[in-house]
Amino acid sequence: MAAVKLYPPRPEKVYLFGTCLIDMFYPEAGLDAIRLLEREGIEVIFPDDQTCCGQPAYTSGYHDEAREVARAQLGLFSEPWPIIVPSGSCGGMMRTHYPQLFAGSVDEALARDVAGRVFELTEFLVHVCHLPLEDRGEPEAVAMHTSCSARREMGLADTGPALLAKLGQVELVEQVRASECCGFGGTFAVRHPEVSAAMVEDKTQAIEATGAKRFVTSDCGCLMNIAGRFAHQGKDVKGEHIASYLWRRTS
Amino acid sequence: MSAVDDAVHTYTPREFHRQAHDALGNPQIRGNFRRAMDGLMAKRRGVFSDWDLETLRELGANIRLRALAKLPDLLEQLEANCQANGIQVHWASDGDEACRIIGEICQSHDARAVIKGKSMVSEEMHLNAHLERAGIEALESDLGEYLVQLNEQTPSHIIMPAIHLNTDEISEIMHTKTGTERTRDVDYMTAAARQQLRERFMAADVGVSGVNFAVAETGTLCLVENEGNGRMTTTVPPVHIAVTGIEKVVEQLRDVPPLYALLTRSATGQHVTTYFNMISGPRKSDEHDGPREVHLVLVDNGRSSIYQDDELLDTLRCIRCGACMNHCPVYTRVGGHTYGTTYPGPIGSILMPHMLGLEETKDLPTASSLCGACGEVCPVKIPIPDLLVRLRKESVGEGRGNVPGAGVKRSAKEVAAWKGFQWLATHPAAWRRSTALAGKLHKLVPSSLGPWTDHRTAPKPAKASLHALVKRYRRGEGES
Amino acid sequence: MSSRETILKRLRERSDGPLTAPASDFAVVTGRGWDASERLARFEQLIGSVHGEVMHTTQAGWTETLAKVLAAKGIARLALGREHPVAAEARRALADHSVELVDVDRDIEAWQREQFESVDAGLTSTRGGIAETGSLWLWPTSDEPRLISLVPPTHIAVLDADSIEDTFFDVVERNAWAQGMPTNALLISGPSKTADIEQTLAYGVHGPKALVVIVRHTGEVPA
Numbered sequence: 001m002a003a004v005k006l007y008p009p010r011p012e013k014v015y016l017f018g019t020c021l022i023d024m025f026y027p028e029a030g031l032d033a034i035r036l037l038e039r040e041g042i043e044v045i046f047p048d049d050q051t052c053c054g055q056p057a058y059t060s061g062y063h064d065e066a067r068e069v070a071r072a073q074l075g076l077f078s079e080p081w082p083i084i085v086p087s088g089s090c091g092g093m094m095r096t097h098y099p100q101l102f103a104g105s106v107d108e109a110l111a112r113d114v115a116g117r118v119f120e121l122t123e124f125l126v127h128v129c130h131l132p133l134e135d136r137g138e139p140e141a142v143a144m145h146t147s148c149s150a151r152r153e154m155g156l157a158d159t160g161p162a163l164l165a166k167l168g169q170v171e172l173v174e175q176v177r178a179s180e181c182c183g184f185g186g187t188f189a190v191r192h193p194e195v196s197a198a199m200v201e202d203k204t205q206a207i208e209a210t211g212a213k214r215f216v217t218s219d220c221g222c223l224m225n226i227a228g229r230f231a232h233q234g235k236d237v238k239g240e241h242i243a244s245y246l247w248r249r250t251s
Numbered sequence: 252m253s254a255v256d257d258a259v260h261t262y263t264p265r266e267f268h269r270q271a272h273d274a275l276g277n278p279q280i281r282g283n284f285r286r287a288m289d290g291l292m293a294k295r296r297g298v299f300s301d302w303d304l305e306t307l308r309e310l311g312a313n314i315r316l317r318a319l320a321k322l323p324d325l326l327e328q329l330e331a332n333c334q335a336n337g338i339q340v341h342w343a344s345d346g347d348e349a350c351r352i353i354g355e356i357c358q359s360h361d362a363r364a365v366i367k368g369k370s371m372v373s374e375e376m377h378l379n380a381h382l383e384r385a386g387i388e389a390l391e392s393d394l395g396e397y398l399v400q401l402n403e404q405t406p407s408h409i410i411m412p413a414i415h416l417n418t419d420e421i422s423e424i425m426h427t428k429t430g431t432e433r434t435r436d437v438d439y440m441t442a443a444a445r446q447q448l449r450e451r452f453m454a455a456d457v458g459v460s461g462v463n464f465a466v467a468e469t470g471t472l473c474l475v476e477n478e479g480n481g482r483m484t485t486t487v488p489p490v491h492i493a494v495t496g497i498e499k500v501v502e503q504l505r506d507v508p509p510l511y512a513l514l515t516r517s518a519t520g521q522h523v524t525t526y527f528n529m530i531s532g533p534r535k536s537d538e539h540d541g542p543r544e545v546h547l548v549l550v551d552n553g554r555s556s557i558y559q560d561d562e563l564l565d566t567l568r569c570i571r572c573g574a575c576m577n578h579c580p581v582y583t584r585v586g587g588h589t590y591g592t593t594y595p596g597p598i599g600s601i602l603m604p605h606m607l608g609l610e611e612t613k614d615l616p617t618a619s620s621l622c623g624a625c626g627e628v629c630p631v632k633i634p635i636p637d638l639l640v641r642l643r644k645e646s647v648g649e650g651r652g653n654v655p656g657a658g659v660k661r662s663a664k665e666v667a668a669w670k671g672f673q674w675l676a677t678h679p680a681a682w683r684r685s686t687a688l689a690g691k692l693h694k695l696v697p698s699s700l701g702p703w704t705d706h707r708t709a710p711k712p713a714k715a716s717l718h719a720l721v722k723r724y725r726r727g728e729g730e731s
Numbered sequence: 732m733s734s735r736e737t738i739l740k741r742l743r744e745r746s747d748g749p750l751t752a753p754a755s756d757f758a759v760v761t762g763r764g765w766d767a768s769e770r771l772a773r774f775e776q777l778i779g780s781v782h783g784e785v786m787h788t789t790q791a792g793w794t795e796t797l798a799k800v801l802a803a804k805g806i807a808r809l810a811l812g813r814e815h816p817v818a819a820e821a822r823r824a825l826a827d828h829s830v831e832l833v834d835v836d837r838d839i840e841a842w843q844r845e846q847f848e849s850v851d852a853g854l855t856s857t858r859g860g861i862a863e864t865g866s867l868w869l870w871p872t873s874d875e876p877r878l879i880s881l882v883p884p885t886h887i888a889v890l891d892a893d894s895i896e897d898t899f900f901d902v903v904e905r906n907a908w909a910q911g912m913p914t915n916a917l918l919i920s921g922p923s924k925t926a927d928i929e930q931t932l933a934y935g936v937h938g939p940k941a942l943v944v945i946v947r948h949t950g951e952v953p954a
Contacts, residue, residue, distance in 0.1 A: 018717045018718075018721075020676075022717055023686055023716050023717040023718060024686050024712050024713065024716060025710045025711070025712060025713055026713065027713045027715060027716055027717035027719070027720045028713075028720070030717040030720070030721070031717065031720050031721065031724060034721070034724070046717075046718075046721045048679070048683075048718060048721075048722075049679035050679070051675070051676040051677070051679055051682040052672075052676045052682075054676065056672070057669050057672060057673065058640070059621055059640055059643070060643060060647070060669070061640065061642075061643030061644035061645070061646055061647040061649060061650075061660075062644075062647060062649060062666075062669040063644055063649050064649055065669045065670060065672065065673040068673050068677055069672070069673055069676040069677060071677075072676065072677040072679075148620070148621075148622035148623050148624070149623070151623075152622070152623035152624070152626070152627050153623055177289075179624075180580050180622075180624075181580045181620045181622035181624070183580070183620060184620065185619070185620025185621055185622065186620075186621075187617075188617065188619065188620040188621070189620075189702075189703060190702060190703065191617045192268075192271070192581075192617065192618055193702030193703065193705065193706070194268075194271060194272055194275055194702075195271055195275065195581055195584055195585060195618070196620070196706075197705065197706035197707075198275050198584045199580055199581075199584060199620070200706065200707065201706070224707075224710045225707065227708075228703075228707030228708045228709070228710060229706060229707045229708075231707070231708035232704075232706060232707045232708045283929070286929075286930070287929075287930055290930055302759075303759055306758075306759045307759050307760070310755055310756065310757065310759055310760070313753045313754070313755040313756075314755055316750075316752070316753050317752040317753055317754075317755060319750065320749075320750035320751060320752035320753075321752055322742050323739050323742035323743045326738075326739065326742070327739065336912075342733070342734040342735035342738055343734055344734040344737060344738065348734060392937070393927070394925045394927040394928070394936055395925075395927035398927065398928075411926070411927060411930075412927070413927050413928070414930075416929070417929050418928055418929045418931070421928050421929070437928045437929075437931040437933050438933050440928060440933075441925060441928065441933040441935070441936050442935070444936065445935065445936055445937060448937065449847055449937075453843055453844065453847060468909055469908075469909055469912045470912075471912050471916075477923070477924050477925060477926075478923055478924070478925050478927075478936045478937045478938070479881055479923040479936065479937035479938025479939075480936070480937040482877070482881050482917075482937075482938065483881065483937055483938075486877050486878055486881070486915075487843075487878070497738065497742075503909065504903055504908055504909040504912075505757065505900065505903055505904060505909070506755070507903070508760050508898065508899040508900040508903060509757065509759070509760045509900070511899065512760065512899070519926070522777055522863075522864050522865070522920075523777075523864035523865065523866055523918070523920045524920065525781070525919065525920055525921050525922070525923055525924055525938070526917065526918065526919060526920075526923075526938070527866075527917065527918035527920075528915070528917060529912065529915065529916040529917070530914070530915055531912040531913065531914060531915070531916070532914045533914070534914065535873075535914055537873045538872075538873045538876065538914060539835065539836060539837060539838050539839055539873055539876045540838075540839040540876040540877050540878045541876075541877055541914060541915065549738075551734070551738050555738055555741040555742055556741075558741070558742055558745060559741075559745055559746040559747060560746070560747055561747040564747075564750075
C-alpha cells in the first residue's frame with residue numbers, strides 16, 4: 001500500500017511522460033491525456049528526448065541497464081512541475097523504484113526529486129485537477145481494469161472508477177475478481193506464456209460476463225494483453241485507454 | 252482422477268514449464284485450486300474487516316524484525332531456557348544433519364514408529380524418507396498430510412496439504428489404500444481417518460512436530476492447529492521431537508498474541524484456531540501424561556546465508572501462513588506441485604533459490620507477473636515482489652552474488668538484447684527514428700513475440716509515434 | 732567447530748553488519764474497553780460460531796447443569812480430576828448419579844487404551860476465557876492432565892464468567908505468563924475440526940467432536 005500522498009494545488013504547467021508503449025502502440029492515448037490537461041488550463045510540456053522509464057530491464061533483473069535508461073530520463077524534468085504518467089506501471093517504476101535504483105549514487109537526490117513529482121494521470125485528474133466531465137456520449141456500459149501497479153504499487157484503485165463515475169451516461173459494471181492480475185506482467189507474458197494466457201483468458205471471461213462491450217484501463221500493457229485476447233478470439237469487446245475514453249466522450 | 256493417477260509422479264522446479272503446462276490443461280486441478288483460493292481470499296477479507304489491519308501488520312513486521320535483529324542472542328536464550336525447562340536442544344547446519352539427529356534420537360529409543368504432526372521443515376529435509384531408510388515408519392497425522400502420504404504425494408500447499416484433491420479423489424484414495432467405502436460423506440471419511448490414526452498415536456514411539464513460534468524468554472514451543480493431531484503428537488508418544496528453522500524464534504511471550512492473530516486470519520480466515528498448544532518442557536515427575544523427553548532441533552539449512560544480506564533478510568520474517576499463495580494468480584492457476592519445491596507459490600519462489608540454488612530454481616523468480624497481491628496480504632509485510640526482482644537480478648548476474656547459482660541465467664544473447672535496449676533508450680534521436688520505424692524494433696526486444704501471438708493478436712505499432720503526434724499537434728495540425 | 736558454533740558465528744559475523752531492533756507498539760492487541768456483558772456476548776458468539784456449546788448457570792447450581800449435559804449427551808463414563816474445586820464439586824454432585832467417574836490421577840501408561848476407547852467425556856476447569864476469539868485457556872495439572880481435554884469425544888469445560896478477559900495479549904500480560912509457564916499451556920476454541928477434504932468443515936477429527944462450556948455466573952444468569 002502506497003503511503004498517503006499530499007497533493008499540490010493545481011499547477012500552471014506539467015510534464016507528460018508518455019511511456020514507451022503509448023509512444024509505439026497507443027500514441028492517441030498520450031495525445032488525449034495532453035488534451036484533457038490542456039482543457040483544464042494546464043500547459044503540458046512533452047520533453048522530446050524521453051524514451052522509456054527502464055522498467056522492462058528492471059523487472060528482468062538487468063538493473064545496470066535499467067539505471068542508465070532511467071538516468072537518461074532524470075534530466076528531462078528540470079523545472080519543479082509535476083510529471084504526469086498515463087500508466088500506473090511506469091508511474092510506479094518512477095515513483096517507487098527510481099529512488100531504489102539510485103540509492104547511494106550521485107543521482108539519488110535527483111531521483112528522489114523526480115519520484116516525488118510523479119503522478120499517474122487518473123490520480124492527477126482526480127486529486128489535483130478535480131476534473132469536471134460533461135458526458136456527451138450515448139448511454140453505455142463499460143468495464144474497468146485497473147492495473148496491478150496502479151492498484152497496489154501506487155495505491156490508486158479508485159481514481160479510474162471515480163472519473164468514470166462523472167460520466168453521466170456511463171454505467172461502470174462490476175466484474176468478478178476485478179483486482180486480479182490480467183496476466184501481462186511485462187516480460188512475464190513472454191517467459192511464462194501459458195500461465196499468462198490462462199490469466200488473460202479468465203480476465204476476458206470476467207469482462208465479457210458483465211455484458212459490457214467496452215473496457216477501459218489506465219495501462220497500455222494490460223490493454224494490449226486483454227484487447228489482444230478478445231481480438232484473437234474474434235470477440236466484439238473493445239478496449240481503450242481511459243484518457244482516450246474520457247476525451248472522446250467529453251469533447 | 253488424474254491427481255490420483257499422478258500419485259507417484261515426482262515434481263521438480265527444473266520442470267516448472269512442463270508441470271505448469273500439465274496443470275493448466277487439467278480441469279480438475281484448475282477447478283480445485285480456483286474454488287479453494289476464492290474461498291480462502293473471501294474468508295480472509297471477512298475476518299480482518301473489523302481490524303486496524305495495517306497497524307497489526309506493522310506490529311507483526313516489527314516483532315519479526317526485532318527477533319531477527321537479535322537472532323543469535325535469542326537462539327542462545329531459547330536454548331538456555333529450553334534446557335532449564337528440561338528440553339534437549341540440538342543444532343543442525345542442514346537438512347541431512349537434522350535428519351541424522353532425529354534418526355539417532357529415534358534409534359536410542361529403539362523406535363519403530365514415528366507419528367508426525369504437520370511440519371514443513373521436516374518436508375524441507377525429507378525426514379520421512381530418511382527415517383524409512385533407517386527402518387522407521389513415519390506416518391503423517393494431519394488429515395491433509397495423511398491423505399497426501401497415502402497418495403504417495405507431497406503437499407501442494409503449506410497450510411492445506413491436500414488442497415489439490417477434491418472429495419471424490421480423496422474418497423478413492425481412502426478406499427484404495429485403507430478400504431473405506433467410496434462416498435462423498437466428509438464426516439464418514441473424517442471419522443474413518445480418526446479411527447485409523449488413533450491406533451497409530453497409541454502405538455507411536457516418537458512424535459515429531461514443527462514449531463510455529465519458539466519463545467526465547469520462556470523456552471516455550473508454540474503450535475497452531477485445528478485438528479488436535481498436533482496435541483496428540485506432542486502428548487501421547489513417550490518422546491517428542493520438535494523441529495524448526497532457526498528463524499522461528501521470537502523474543503518474548505507478549506510477541507506471540509499478535510503473530511498468532513495474524514497467522515490464523517491470514518492463513519485460513521479464522522479468528523483463532525481450535526488449539527494453541529504451548530509446550531515448555533517434558534512431563535514433570537508428578538504429572539500423569541505428556542512425553543518423558545522433549546527435543547528441539549534447530550535447523551539452519553540456508554537460513555544463516557539469507558541472514559547475511561540486508562534485503563534478502565526480509566525473507567526470514569515469514570510466519571508460514573500461505574496467504575501469498577492463496578492470493579497469487581499464478582499459484583491459483585498452476586497449483587502447488589508445479590513449483591516442484593517444498594514451499595510453493597511466492598514465498599517458495601523467494602525462499603527455495605537459497606536452499607536449492609538458482610540453477611535448480613531459475614524459473615521460479617520469473618513465475619510472477621509482479622502483480623503485488625502477495626506483498627499486499629503478507630501479514631509481516633515481506634516485500635515479496637521486490638525480492639522476486641532481486642532474485643531475477645541475481646539470476647542474471649547483476650546482483651551481489653549472495654545467492655547460490657547467481658548468474659546462472661546470464662547469456663550473451665540476453666545481455667546483448669538489454670544492452671541494445673539500453674543504447675536505444677539512452678539515444679533519444681535514435682529512439683525517435685526507431686519508433687518511426689517501429690516494426691523493426693521487435694528485433695531488439697528480447698525473445699520473440701511468438702508465444703504472445705498463440706493466444707493474443709499482436710499489437711500493431713502505430714503509424715505515427717506519440718513523439719510525432721505531439722509535434723504535429725503543436726504545429727496546429729490538430730487531429731491526427 | 733560444532734554446528735551450533737558455526738551457526739551462531741555466521742549470525743554474529745553478519746556480512747551486512749549488525750541489525751537494529753525496532754520498537755514494537757502493542758496497542759492494537761489490547762485496550763478493547765469492553766464491559767462484562769460485551770465480553771460475554773463476544774465470547775459466546777465466537778465460540779458458538781465454531782460449534783462450541785455454551786450453557787449458562789449460577790455459581791451454586793452449576794453441577795445441576797452438568798448433570799443435564801451428561802444426560803443429554805448420553806455420557807456414561809466421565810473422566811475428571813479430584814482436587815480442583817470443579818472436580819471435587821462434580822464428584823460430590825455425581826456421587827449418586829448413574830454416570831461412572833473415571834479417575835485421571837494415574838499415569839497414562841496404565842490406562843491409555845481405556846482412555847482412548849471407553850471414556851465418553853472429560854471434565855476440566857479452565858483458568859479463563861478470551862472474548863475476542865472465543866477461547867478458553869487451560870493450564871493442565873497433575874490433577875487435570877493434558878489428554879482429558881483431547882482424547883474423549885466430548886470435552887466439558889467449566890468457565891467463570893468473570894474470568895473472561897478481552898484479548899489473548901491481555902491474558903498473557905495480566906496473568907504474568909512469562910513469569911513461569913507450565914509444562915503445557917493451551918488455548919481451546921471449539922471442538923477439533925478439519926477442512927482438509929475440499930474445504931468442507933468436519934468436526935471431531937482427532938480431538939473431541941463436542942465442546943460444552945458451562946459458564947458460571949455470580950450475578951444474574953443470562954437467558
